[in-house]
Amino acid sequence: MIPLNWYLILGAVLFLLGVLGFFIKRNIIALLLSVEIMLNAVNLTFVAFSSHNGQINGQIFVFFVLVVAAAEAAVGLALVIAMFRNRETLNVDRSNLLKW
Amino acid sequence: MIELLFLLFAAVAVGAAINVLVQKHVLYSSLSLIVLLTAISGLFVLMQAEFLAVINVIVYAGAIMVLFVFVIMLLNLPSDEDGADRLRWLKLAGIPMGLFLLFMVVRTLWNVQSAPAAPELAGTAQAIGASLFTDYLLPFELTSLLILIALMGAVVFAKKDL
Numbered sequence: 664m665i666p667l668n669w670y671l672i673l674g675a676v677l678f679l680l681g682v683l684g685f686f687i688k689r690n691i692i693a694l695l696l697s698v699e700i701m702l703n704a705v706n707l708t709f710v711a712f713s714s715h716n717g718q719i720n721g722q723i724f725v726f727f728v729l730v731v732a733a734a735e736a737a738v739g740l741a742l743v744i745a746m747f748r749n750r751e752t753l754n755v756d757r758s759n760l761l762k763w
Numbered sequence: 764m765i766e767l768l769f770l771l772f773a774a775v776a777v778g779a780a781i782n783v784l785v786q787k788h789v790l791y792s793s794l795s796l797i798v799l800l801t802a803i804s805g806l807f808v809l810m811q812a813e814f815l816a817v818i819n820v821i822v823y824a825g826a827i828m829v830l831f832v833f834v835i836m837l838l839n840l841p842s843d844e845d846g847a848d849r850l851r852w853l854k855l856a857g858i859p860m861g862l863f864l865l866f867m868v869v870r871t872l873w874n875v876q877s878a879p880a881a882p883e884l885a886g887t888a889q890a891i892g893a894s895l896f897t898d899y900l901l902p903f904e905l906t907s908l909l910i911l912i913a914l915m916g917a918v919v920f921a922k923k924d925l
Binding site: 669677697713727747753 | 814878
């Protein structure tokens with residue numbers, strides 16, 4: 664039986680890697696991929712608590728996270744296509760019309 | 764044995780996550796993310812969440828990542844992202860602070876005294892379905908609304924004359 668701490672630490676490490684990717688990458692698709700890493704880290708933590716406490720609720724939450732991730736990927740990628748069509752680049756630093 | 768499997772899956776997951784960050788081309792990043800998802804599914808199996816493991820592979824690695832790869836191929840991206848106009852010292856300052864945050868989080872979680880483990884719970888499709896269609900019926904129905912909105916939003920955003 665693996666202690667709960669190990670799963671929590673792995674989840675935290677993966678989440679921090681996702682945050683790091685979100686900060687250092689400039690390609691908008693890479694940012695979406697970093698968000699997916701963070702969602703998976705949270706899923707791992709949910710399932711770890713669910714399995715440790717013997718309650719199914721955490722796994723239901725993971726189910727909903729999956730649904731939201733699918734919706735987010737669909738809308739996000741549609742926005743990526745629209746952005747590429749309008750600006751010919753995916754660099755988020757180039758989309759600075761609202762900046763001064 | 765099970766500890767060895769955990770360490771194997773954890774090493775694969777962390778390695779794949781790092782590879783997502785260091786790859787220059789976003790196509791290789793997304794392929795590496797599929798490896799990460801597979802490792803996470805292996806960890807789900809270790810925690811007796813078989814249904815979620817299967818769903819993770821089918822929905823995440825099978826549908827969402829295919830959508831990502833499809834869009835990357837469709838746009839025919841230039842391989843190098845130009846990050847030169849980004850301030851260099853931000854990266855130099857961010858990495859030590861990130862490592863410090865990682866150290867603090869790991870140290871805190873290492874000292875957590877968890878409650879004794881409850882009896883084993885099998886996350887089968889039967890158990891999840893029974894809970895999903897009784898206690899979580901309203902969120903489940905609202906999910907269909909969310910997917911409908913996302914579907915229409917995606918179609919509208921990707922239209923040619925936005």
